[in-house]
Amino acid sequence: MREELIISGRNNYLIDPVLHIWHWQIPLYLFLGGLAAGVLFFAALFKILGKENEYPSAVKIAPMIVPFLLILGLFALFLDLKHKLYFWRLYTTIKLQSPMSWGAWTLMAVTPLSFIWAALHVKEVFPKWKWPHKMFDDLESILKKYILEIAWFILVFSVILGVYTGILFSAFNARPLWNTSILGPLFLASGLSTGAAAIMLLSKSETERKRFAKIDLMLIAVELFLIVHMFMGFLASTQVQIDAASLFLGGEYTAPFWIFVVGFGLVIPAILEILELRKYHIPVYISGSLVLFGGIMLRFIIANAGQASRWLY
């Protein structure tokens, strides 16, 4: 028996007995960031492939919500900071070793790009839209000439944003559950999947919905593969990582993870999407909402469980 007792009254708030430095703000922000990355990725991809008329929701309609998602996410992030008025210090430093630093800079690039993308399509989505000043019309016609170049930038930055939402956790060696590079691709796949789900929910075209149901199905398969891969990696690793994995394999996070993330978030929507593709009539909003729910739960559970996994004590 090995037992460690703390006798000095080590009782640092938010750290003892379980680290809880990141609350709802960070997982919410990671979810919104991943969702925004997913929507932007498909918008840019189908624009580059020249399929904007085939997939109008992906290229034009869904990106309208992205600036709001990003602003909401950044606001959540701002609420998480303890020294809120110093947030601008993020932009006086470039630290390549810090994922949080390059995440801040990625958002600095993605957020204006998402505004530009929405602005370039706003007249097609809302035909009555009028810019308040002629300057905006001029700017719009200039930027429209470079729309393919903008799409390429968005494609690249959306992948970086999606991967970053996972790598942010991976960089913490001190939290064995997070310290796996699988989280980058897993969160990217999940972000793309939630993006596809949002496009499905906003689409009025049957072919577009079916196409995105197929894409989502592939992404769910990738996510399930990565989750299995993650646990195989943990169980083949050191004792701290085996302990971390056991939080999900019999420990206190087992039921929420397997029921909410894997069950409701991945397996059930996958079954519903397969049935839908086989021409059963299943309302698309059920599978779409479940995927979004699974995406939120994945981030909340990984964020909380990661803080419960540690080396000491």
Add this chain to the structure above:
Amino acid sequence: MRYAMAVDTKKCVGCSDCVVACQTENNVPIGFCRDWVVEVTDGTYPQLEIEIRSERCNHCNNSPCVRCCPTGASHYSDGGIVLVNSEKCIGCGACIASCPYDARYSHPDGYVDKCTFCIHRVKKGQDPACVAVCPTKCMYFGDLDDPKSPVSVVLKKRKYKTLIPEAGTQPELYFLI
């Protein structure tokens, strides 16, 4: 110059004088601590061993907190001491999440705080408050590059260990065993 501290687990009685001295010296807000005492019971009854350790920031040579800090607030100062610049800290919590020793806390004023090896005292030629106050004289502090410093002398004579060496942080807090 490489500042380090050694704590003799055979001499420490766990009185927590070091904790109180630190809180007083550094004006640590009530309910928080920069150092603390851990009692570890090891073995199977009736063969039990107890180890008492006074712990604090390990001032690692390969500090994950310095690496992940997005603003450069966490940095290496003179002699490898890891410090937080409260003027640069945005309180994002990345360094707290990255420390395997859980040695940092969020100060109520919004920035992250932790042990500084009492750099303000060391610069004046004094020992850190915890070392100065220890009634059993179980703590040794000094420059590892100076062979005559108390910490160098005691580490030459005694067996020692560091905490969680497998985390790869290369701590400068040694425990004499």
